[in-house]
Amino acid sequence: QKEVEQDPGPLSVPEGAIVSLNCTYSNSAFQYFMWYRQYSRKGPELLMYTYSSGNKEDGRFTAQVDKSSKYISLFIRDSQPSDSATYLCAMSAGNNDMRFGAGTRLTVKP
């Protein structure tokens, strides 16, 4: 079993749709949960960050963490073609060893 599992997709949605991206993990020591966005042939950039369980909202993006289920989600409302990218979940126990999911490739069609 991988430490972090993420469905690689690809996921294709029409513009304006609500997108749900998910990751599961096995290491109960993880306390910090991140979502990175990676455009084609670019480096990842931090999109959202959540500590422990709970929700965090930033504009059209909402991150959720359920530590009891070892499950994290990223929701994108009113999706735009500019949201087309690969989304990587990442998590850490608070040290330098951050573990990444495989990434989900998202396409938002106009």
Next chain:
Amino acid sequence: NAGVTQTPKFRILKIGQSMTLQCTQDMNHNYMYWYRQDPGMGLKLIYYSVGAGITDKGEVPNGYNVSRSTTEDFPLRLELAAPSQTSVYFCASRGLATWETQYFGPGTRLLVL
């Protein structure tokens, strides 16, 4: 402020050759990281550094070496390149207080034939 820069952008190596991937950051960050990204596998940590003169192994260090003589530079050395080292390599850095925010470079695509 260029952020994190990496050179070269792309390189083809023959099996057994060696090369150094360069990484430089101008944000005065203490922490620097090297990752490799393979299709469908996510990012794997190769080595990291918490400051000049201090380095440590990550998840997949075999076949690689690093050094950190200055705050700005963190080169990654490949000795005796193997086809399994074909990948995209990313360098990242972060500051002391914002540990969750790693700033990534644009990546180096390496093909070993």
